[in-house]
Amino acid sequence: MPKRRARTHSSSITSHDIARMTGVSQSTVSRALRGDPHVAAATRERVLQAARELRYVPSDIGRSLSTRLTRRIGMVVTDVANPFYPYLVGPLHDVLDELGYRMVLFAERGEAGALADRLAGQSIDGVVLTTAMLESELARDLHARGLPFVFLNRVAEGVPGDVVTVDNALGASLVGHEVVRRGHTDVAAIFGPLETSTGRDRERGFRVALASAGVQLPEAAVRHGDYHYDTGYEGMLSIMSGTGMRPTAVFCGNDAIAIGALNAARKAGVAVPDEVSIIGFDDIPIADWELIQLTTVHTPASEMAASAGRLLVERIEARPRVLEPRIRIYEPHLVMRRTLADVS
Amino acid sequence: MPKRRARTHSSSITSHDIARMTGVSQSTVSRALRGDPHVAAATRERVLQAARELRYVPSDIGRSLSTRLTRRIGMVVTDVANPFYPYLVGPLHDVLDELGYRMVLFAERGEAGALADRLAGQSIDGVVLTTAMLESELARDLHARGLPFVFLNRVAEGVPGDVVTVDNALGASLVGHEVVRRGHTDVAAIFGPLETSTGRDRERGFRVALASAGVQLPEAAVRHGDYHYDTGYEGMLSIMSGTGMRPTAVFCGNDAIAIGALNAARKAGVAVPDEVSIIGFDDIPIADWELIQLTTVHTPASEMAASAGRLLVERIEARPRVLEPRIRIYEPHLVMRRTLADVS
DNA sequence: TTCTCGCTTGACTACGTATGCAAACCGTGT
DNA sequence: ACACGGTTTGCATACGTAGTCAAGCGAGAA
Numbered sequence: 005m006p007k008r009r010a011r012t013h014s015s016s017i018t019s020h021d022i023a024r025m026t027g028v029s030q031s032t033v034s035r036a037l038r039g040d041p042h043v044a045a046a047t048r049e050r051v052l053q054a055a056r057e058l059r060y061v062p063s064d065i066g067r068s069l070s071t072r073l074t075r076r077i078g079m080v081v082t083d084v085a086n087p088f089y090p091y092l093v094g095p096l097h098d099v100l101d102e103l104g105y106r107m108v109l110f111a112e113r114g115e116a117g118a119l120a121d122r123l124a125g126q127s128i129d130g131v132v133l134t135t136a137m138l139e140s141e142l143a144r145d146l147h148a149r150g151l152p153f154v155f156l157n158r159v160a161e162g163v164p165g166d167v168v169t170v171d172n173a174l175g176a177s178l179v180g181h182e183v184v185r186r187g188h189t190d191v192a193a194i195f196g197p198l199e200t201s202t203g204r205d206r207e208r209g210f211r212v213a214l215a216s217a218g219v220q221l222p223e224a225a226v227r228h229g230d231y232h233y234d235t236g237y238e239g240m241l242s243i244m245s246g247t248g249m250r251p252t253a254v255f256c257g258n259d260a261i262a263i264g265a266l267n268a269a270r271k272a273g274v275a276v277p278d279e280v281s282i283i284g285f286d287d288i289p290i291a292d293w294e295l296i297q298l299t300t301v302h303t304p305a306s307e308m309a310a311s312a313g314r315l316l317v318e319r320i321e322a323r324p325r326v327l328e329p330r331i332r333i334y335e336p337h338l339v340m341r342r343t344l345a346d347v348s
Numbered sequence: 349m350p351k352r353r354a355r356t357h358s359s360s361i362t363s364h365d366i367a368r369m370t371g372v373s374q375s376t377v378s379r380a381l382r383g384d385p386h387v388a389a390a391t392r393e394r395v396l397q398a399a400r401e402l403r404y405v406p407s408d409i410g411r412s413l414s415t416r417l418t419r420r421i422g423m424v425v426t427d428v429a430n431p432f433y434p435y436l437v438g439p440l441h442d443v444l445d446e447l448g449y450r451m452v453l454f455a456e457r458g459e460a461g462a463l464a465d466r467l468a469g470q471s472i473d474g475v476v477l478t479t480a481m482l483e484s485e486l487a488r489d490l491h492a493r494g495l496p497f498v499f500l501n502r503v504a505e506g507v508p509g510d511v512v513t514v515d516n517a518l519g520a521s522l523v524g525h526e527v528v529r530r531g532h533t534d535v536a537a538i539f540g541p542l543e544t545s546t547g548r549d550r551e552r553g554f555r556v557a558l559a560s561a562g563v564q565l566p567e568a569a570v571r572h573g574d575y576h577y578d579t580g581y582e583g584m585l586s587i588m589s590g591t592g593m594r595p596t597a598v599f600c601g602n603d604a605i606a607i608g609a610l611n612a613a614r615k616a617g618v619a620v621p622d623e624v625s626i627i628g629f630d631d632i633p634i635a636d637w638e639l640i641q642l643t644t645v646h647t648p649a650s651e652m653a654a655s656a657g658r659l660l661v662e663r664i665e666a667r668p669r670v671l672e673p674r675i676r677i678y679e680p681h682l683v684m685r686r687t688l689a690d691v692s
Numbered sequence: 693t694t695c696t697c698g699c700t701t702g703a704c705t706a707c708g709t710a711t712g713c714a715a716a717c718c719g720t721g722t
Numbered sequence: 723a724c725a726c727g728g729t730t731t732g733c734a735t736a737c738g739t740a741g742t743c744a745a746g747c748g749a750g751a752a
Contacts, residue, residue, distance in 0.1 A: 016468075016708095018707090018708055018709085019708070019709065019710095020708080028731075028732085029731065029732045029733075030708090030709080030710095030732090031709095031710075031711075031731075031732065031733080031734095032730085032731060032732075033709095034708095034709060034710055034711080035710085035711085035730095035731090038710080040711095042729075042730065042731085043730070043731085044729080044730060044731090047730080047731085061465050061468045061469050062469065062708085062709075063469065063471075063707090063708050063709070064469040064471035065409055065412045065413050065418070065471055065707085065708070065709090066413065066707075066708030066709040066710090066737095067708075067709055067710080068409045068471075068709090068737090069409050069410065069413055069707085069708075069709070069710095069736090069737045069738070070708080070709045070710045070711085070736075070737060071709080071710070071737090072737080074409070074471075076452070076471075083438070084434060084437055084438040084441040084442070085434050085435060085437070085438020085439065085441075085442075086434060086438070087431050087432070087434050087435070087632075087633070087634070088431070089434065090428060090429050090430060090431050090433065090434060091429065091431070093428055093429070093453075094427070094428040094429025094430070095429065097428040097429075097453055097455060098428070098429075098455070101455065106452050106453070106454070106466075107452065107453045108420070108450050108451065108452050108453075109437075109441055109450070109451045109452075109453065110450070111441060111442070111445065121405050122450075124360075124405045125405050125406065125407065125408040127407075127408035127409055127412075127418075127420075263637070266639060267637050267638035267639050268638070270638045270639050271638045288431075289431070290431070293607070293611050294611035294612070294614045294615045295610060295611050295614055295639050295640065296639065360738095362737090362738055362739085363738070363739065364738080372701075372702085373701065373702045373703075374702090374738090374739080374740095375701075375702065375703080375704090375739095375740080375741075375742095376700085376701060376702075377739095378738095378739060378740055378741080379700095379701090379740085379741085382740080384741095386699075386700065386701085387700075387701085388699080388700060388701090391700080391701085406738085406739075407737090407738050407739070409737085409738070409739090410707095410737075410738025410739040410740090411738075411739055411740080412707090412739090413706090413707045413708070413737085413738075413739070413740095414706075414707060414738075414739045414740045414741080415707095415739080415740070416707080
């Protein structure tokens with residue numbers, strides 16, 4: 005950058021300007037502004053006064069370059085437009101904000117290597133992964149690069165890192181037991197992706213619960229897909245029409261799928277829960293709408309997000325850079341609403 | 349920072365390392381990596397090779413400090429947890445991503461001055477405002493600071509800036525005319541905040557349309573509130589019980605409010621649209637769910653978001669820093685679904 | 693052979709902040 | 723009057739990249 009550039013960009017005020025104005029050195033300005041005790045009260049006052057007058061705002065970039073900290077964390081999601089993710093992103097944003105960190109959004113599309121590179125560009129202190137596949141190349145890359153990260157909701161295998169999640173298998177088994185208790189014997193399911201920890205664990209928990217009660221889950225009545233509305237909508241239509249059987253209960257991998265299924269049932273003129281029960285997982289606020297009233301497994305999304313944020317920041321700010329991986333597993337519980345009924 | 353710090357932080361690879369390794373100067377490395385033609389092909393190859401081997405990733409911070417550009421833009425929303433905002437944030441994120449910019453989330457709570465300061469911390473090239481009040485101190489501050497910004501969806505008054513929105517008054521008048529055409533004479537409304545451009549324009553358009561047809565909108569049947577589900581839910585309950593009248597149609601300031609109203613009607617056992625029609629504004633995907641099927645005004649949210657992103661980036665990268673404010677107003681249209689019927 | 697021109701390359705500096713170290717300053721006790 | 727100790731301040735530098743300027747180099751022309 006040549007010296008003559010001078011004022012091409014909006015001439016922002018720097019600590020040097022304050023120094024010049026108050027007649028002290030730039031170092032003293034820096035110290036005064038950071039509240040360093042080695043500054044005379046009178047000097048500090050003069051500096052603060054000048055800073056206020058000039059509407060001085062310290063440059064994050066200069067600071068970052070010097071401290072190697074950006075006070076920014078990356079949030080990796082599959083798909084920013086998904087209407088279900090604010091329940092996680094919102095609370096996370098708020099904790100981070102309180103802790104003085106800002107959130108940068110990253111969408112994980114295909115090429116994980118490129119994303120890891122971008123995350124490693126130094127402009128981020130840590131990463132929250134909500135989107136991890138069991139075999140997460142991204143997590144491995146982050147680990148290799150020494151960039152702090154935390155898994156929120158989902159987990160990857162074989163990569164040590166902090167984890168915040170619910171006991172997915174337990175939650176699903178609660179559903180399984182309740183379905184059986186209510187007399188259902190013709191059961192179907194639309195699970196999430198097998199490549200995710202939530203997909204795998206929820207499927208396992210549900211299957212184990214049914215098996216322990218001797219109830220069959222015929223493979224013709226099982227669907228898999230990603231955690232979207234459409235998966236539930238199409239899965240439900242295919243279950244209702246495609247298979248010879250008539251399931252009286254359908255367990256869905258999450259609420260988005262369940263709501264898709266609910267809408268498909270309505271579309272097909274099948275009454276819920278009179279003709280078929282539908283159960284979700286997550287307990288997003290929409291599940292409680294009067295028009296939905298979805299029976300589902302409650303997960304404390306806000307607390308989980310907040311917890312993940314705090315773990316990550318702790319790790320970032322930890323004095324000795326190493327820290328044992330910490331695992332926080334929350335307990336889910338079943339919320340009975342109006343989409344699960346006794347079999348008639 | 350003292351010289352002896354050396355390797356306290358994860359020793360990241362810099363362009364100097366590459367220079368040392370290949371035996372050229374750091375400037376040459378920089379040039380080679382940026383594709384500067386004034387570099388011999390052989391040299392470029394050696395540099396790229398070394399960079400690949402060391403898994404070199406340039407430091408965003410160093411680059412930002414040098415170029416004064418961060419390739420980061422701020423997205424200001426009221427409330428990150430709102431499930432309706434992904435429809436705007438998602439597409440916006442995607443365009444920005446294509447253009448090589450990342451998105452940093454900011455929540456606007458109370459103190460606008462503090463937010464303006466944070467945004468001005470140099471670590472952002474521009475700002476998208478979706479949350480602006482008509483009297484936006486934030487917009488004024490940004491303008492004063494010379495930080496590029498664009499209004500998306502809402503607008504502030506008296507601050508020159510790029511604007512992307514729909515013709516809100518027109519959209520609302522479409523609803524008004526259709527309601528009248530279908531024979532409704534007892535009409536109510538739950539509008540958004542008067543302090544927002546959308547709130548004001550949608551209210552105005554609706555009132556004008558009714559008035560032109562000689563239909564009254566009694567003040568006892570009008571509510572105002574923010575653009576949330578709860579506003580619609582409670583507003584609807586209060587309209588149904590509180591006023592002596594029995595409206596046959598209720599216009600809502602946006603889909604979130606309309607869906608709240610829809611759920612309140614169901615809760616109160618009032619049939620939609622047989623006993624009361626409900627109309628929204630925005631046409632978010634949820635409006636098309638089989639269980640909702642909300643009649644509403646369609647706004648091209650994705651295109652608007654994409655357009656806003658492009659305008660902002662153009663402004664950031666514009667050669668002469670000044671640029672006339674550009675205004676893009678999209679045309680809305682009414683989407684008939686199942687919550688608006690002829691009066692019986 | 694020498695000069696010139698163009699292509700490559702290196703040295704150097706700006707960018708804004710934080711901080712170790714050294715120097716300056718002040719007051720107190722002898 | 724001087725030495726000593728503590729407080730306050732300034733100097734110098736690191737951080738990583740981009741880009742200006744000037745120098746080095748080699749090839750072709752005269």
